[in-house]
Amino acid sequence: MLGTIELGYLGPQGTFSEQAAVEFCAKNSLYKLQDFPSIPHVIRAVEKGEIKLGIVPVENSIEGTVNITLDMLVHEVNLFIQGEIILDINHCLLTRKGDVEIIRTIYSHPQALAQCRRFLYKNFPEASYLTTNSTAEAAQIIKKCASGSAAIGSRWAAEKYGLDVYYENVSDYEINQTRFLIIGKKEFSFNKPQKTSLCVALAKNKPGGLYEVLEEFAREQINLTKIESRPAKKELGNYLFFIDCLADLSGEHQHVLQRLKEKCKLVKVLGCYSTLKEANALGYQVK
Amino acid sequence: MLGTIELGYLGPQGTFSEQAAVEFCAKNSLYKLQDFPSIPHVIRAVEKGEIKLGIVPVENSIEGTVNITLDMLVHEVNLFIQGEIILDINHCLLTRKGDVEIIRTIYSHPQALAQCRRFLYKNFPEASYLTTNSTAEAAQIIKKCASGSAAIGSRWAAEKYGLDVYYENVSDYEINQTRFLIIGKKEFSFNKPQKTSLCVALAKNKPGGLYEVLEEFAREQINLTKIESRPAKKELGNYLFFIDCLADLSGEHQHVLQRLKEKCKLVKVLGCYSTLKEANALGYQVK
Known part of the structure; x- marks a missing residue:
């Protein structure tokens, strides 16, 4: 059964945002998920009424505030925070299935690369690092790349795109959580x-x-x-x-x-x- | 005459960091500039004594704090801020000389793309946006790309890499400044x-x-x-x-x-x- 309330998230499929959206919707089919190419796209779609709710990252325990989310809520739109959800982030080094080449290029979102900085610096000091719009996009890219490429992303993305998890938990910090906000047009709270x-x-x-x-x-x-x-x-x-x-x-x-x-x-x-x-x-x- | 004090900055040549470093050194030849591939590389080189001073961005009037700079100063190294310098940021849309193709791909650092978000959204809603490690790297990349590519970067980078300034002042905000810190091993201040x-x-x-x-x-x-x-x-x-x-x-x-x-x-x-x-x-x- 298709859900009746549209919930927008930062895509493509396989992002931590999608994972947060799925956790938010778990066990009921009231929601239909829709992916957007950027945080501003999610927020604007809620503002225009194209979707009823959006889920956007606002803070990571390592990297700090996601500025664009707070700035848009204050300066550009008139939306309200209706709830928050906190997700554990487990960064993995992903490779193409069966790829045994030396890793020469590593793709990921700048924040993910920053969070695994010490691990990468120690294990792949000679690799090139290329930035992407999301960890899921990095997974999509290496799927199509020549051998010797890797991505920092989630186990969730590995399953989504059929990649190997080469190393697990490669974040430099033991606890890594991201806080997501549920935003909508009305002043509303899902609980007291x-x-x-x-x-x-x-x-x-x-x-x-x-x-x-x-x-x-x-x-x-x-x-x-x-x-x-x-x-x-x-x-x-x-x-x-x-x-x-x-x-x-x-x-x-x-x-x-x-x-x-x-x-x-x-x-x-x-x-x-x-x-x-x-x-x-x-x-x-x-x- | 070559300078005698080595000052590290976030390269490659053509970054706003280089511009800040040059402003810091202007009118004297006491300094020799050296570029590094990332902010952590600059900070570590100062810590190891490979260079005497580093210049690193810490805050932008639009984007807020550069987390990695503050985090490293607190958690990873024992260095001191010796001075700060504030630079006006003028983002331009750069293209290859004589390129008359429709712009289909725009490269830049994630912060620069974020700062020009409304301009880009309005003028190039169909373009693809690709992230780079710096605005100068974006300029380097489009130099080698096929037609139809553009970069968000400075006039300084345009001159460095022989590119056209297609649009000037494309930032969404009238005032755009970045604050840079001069860091070194000693507790020291360039002035009172x-x-x-x-x-x-x-x-x-x-x-x-x-x-x-x-x-x-x-x-x-x-x-x-x-x-x-x-x-x-x-x-x-x-x-x-x-x-x-x-x-x-x-x-x-x-x-x-x-x-x-x-x-x-x-x-x-x-x-x-x-x-x-x-x-x-x-x-x-x-x-």
């Missing part, structure tokens, strides 16, 4: 919201400005899980602050939001939502 | 330090922890120019904070550093330094 993502701009660029903003969270004993200053697209030195906190600022803590609005030039709530790490264990359903 | 970059880890992950850290800066009326939480390489949720402030914490404000050390589990000073935007106008010399 436990978390709020917001963006604030200070009224004046003066010492202690950010300190006064954080006072509102500290006073209520609200834990922050992320803070990041980002250029406000004007010049270096003019910043926006992205804040994630463990509270529902649309619900019981809406007075905090009110006080932030009094102190700041801009407060944009990107969403109040819950973590859907084990999505189906939490038993949400979309009607 | 006006700025400190540091990394701190909170003693406990509790509400208000960061608030208490910022209190030390607010109390002394010290302005922060950047704050960013970054995964501590363990799991999502355990963060380090990168802070840039407008004060010399090794000099007149060293008591602030002392108090931070009492409050935090880790305080690592990455450097106390000055901005060398108009490097030679400031008249520094390296002996």
